[in-house]
Amino acid sequence: MISVIVPAFNAANTIHETVSSALNQTHCNLEVIIVDDGSTDQTGTVAARLAESDLRVRYVYKENGGVASARNRGIAEAQGEFVATLDADDLWYPTKLERQLQRLEQSGPETALVYAWCCWIDDDGNVTGSAPPTRLEGNILPDMCLGNVVISGSNALTRREAVIAAGGFDESLRSRGAQGCEDWKLYLAIAERHRIAMVPEYLVGYRVSPGSMSDDFEQMMRSRRLVEAEFIAAHPELALQFARGETILARSLALRAMDRGQIRQAVKLLTNHPQGRAAAGLASLTWLMSGAIRRSLRWSRIHRYPTAHQFLPTSRPGQAPCIR
Known part of the structure; x- marks a missing residue:
């Protein structure tokens, strides 16, 4: 099983589409844990409705502590062998988890993280650009020092035990006025200990909005x-x-x-x-x-990659064809 962790803070306008893109994965042996990080809008209401409509969804509320603490809370609640974090305004292409899980199994037990390529999307889910399509795999710690190869916190599929062994996401960066590189730090720690693999397809829609942390x-x-x-x-x-x-x-x-x-x-x-x-x-x-x-x-x-243009789910939560 894959545990999908969705940290959410005042994400009422986007979280339904985000969670739907997780529930409409072709690999559906998953749970979706929405961690409400002290939202003051209608995030909790939308999340509760999603939990009512699909038994795979759980809603957890906590006091505001930042995205790292919300992700860590979700990981602590997770029951799956694998973990994938998904920010509450991003989207996944339907085969994202299936393709990453296949690659993880092909790569063997020394591989603890699989990433794919990312597109930039606007408020309507339209693709507006992309990250460079890197093909770095294996023992890539020196390459990870140059920058976050994974690009987005909504990209990686990881072995849960590897995330825990690496210490999870660093919550102290927020208290030090330095949020932003929590995911990169975790991936560096995983790359110290394990091999990394990748899927050469655009499977992640990373929403770029004014006023974001980056x-x-x-x-x-x-x-x-x-x-x-x-x-x-x-x-x-x-x-x-x-x-x-x-x-x-x-x-x-x-x-x-x-x-x-x-x-x-x-x-x-x-x-x-x-x-x-x-x-x-x-x-x-x-x-x-x-x-x-x-x-x-x-x-x-x-434009060589047709998967880049179809991130919004076309069916309702729970309606996707499943590969178990």
Whole structure:
């Protein structure tokens, strides 16, 4: 069985579609645990109705403690051998869990996590772009130091015992004003101990909305640096990889700041990191200006993959064909 953990905070407008995309998986030997993290809107009402309509859904309420604590509470409640977290505004393609479980079984017991490719979706579930389609597998800890290969907290299918052994999601980042890299930190810890596998298909719809946690650029950088510091202490040989990864993240966030017209924020991101002086020169300006071209090329590639365009479920919860 797969336990799907859905942390939710004031997600009344999106949680029905999100949970429906889990319940309409072709692999239906699953439970969906909605963890309401102290919502003040109608999230609890919508979640309760979902639980009434499908016996696989459970609703858990807790005081607000952040996304990491909500995920950990769901994992503690989970009964499945495998765990998949799904943020309350994201969507899954119907074969997501089936394809990942197949890949996990093919890869053997040393593999503890399987990821797929992610698309960006808007408020209507339409695909607006995609993450680079990486094919990294195996012992990829050095690659994970460069950045979060898994991309989204709604992507990974993991062995529950591996998540618990790695300590779950770090709830302390929130209290330190550094939310944002909880999932990356967990995946790094899993990559220390296990092999990673992937499914070369677009199976995750990652909703990009203004005001999300990842839009707080300074907090994201602070979160990354705290995670880096802990891992470099244990793996000093990977310090250069982490430094390169910080530059990559700074440039990525700078592109997003440029998209929003936040020029000063973009410049600050490029100058306030270990390779800042070099990044502030003409090369970085050229890199930023070419970002739109690179993303256009990436968008053209996504059309090779028909699974990228059909995230919204077409049937009601509980109505999907099941592979048991």
